[in-house]
Amino acid sequence: MEGGLYEKWKMMWDAKEWSTQGFFLVNAFVALVIMSQAVKTNTDGSTLTKRGITFGIGALYMIVVITGYLQLVPTVSPYQ
Secondary structure, eight states, rough: OOOOOOHHHHHHHHHHHHHHHHHHHHHHHHHHHHHHHSSSOSSSOOOOOHHHHHHHHHHHHHHHHHHHHHHHHOOOOTTT
16 A cells, blocks of 8 residues: 555654654644633633633634644655
C-alpha cells in the first residue's frame, strides 16, 4: 500500500526532530489552556462577549499552530 495514510503520517512525524515536535506540542497545549479559560466557571464576572473573544483567540492560535506544523511536511520521503 504505497502512499497510504500511515506512510504519509510516519514520513511527516519522523522527518522532524524531537525539539520541533515538542515546540508544536507545547504551543498546542497553550492554545488549549487559553480556550479552557473561556469555559471555566464565572468567578470573575466575565461577560459572554469576553468569553467569546478569549475562546476565539485560543481557537485562532490553535489554527496557527496546526498550520505551521503542517508547513513542515517534507515533500520528499526520507525513506527513499
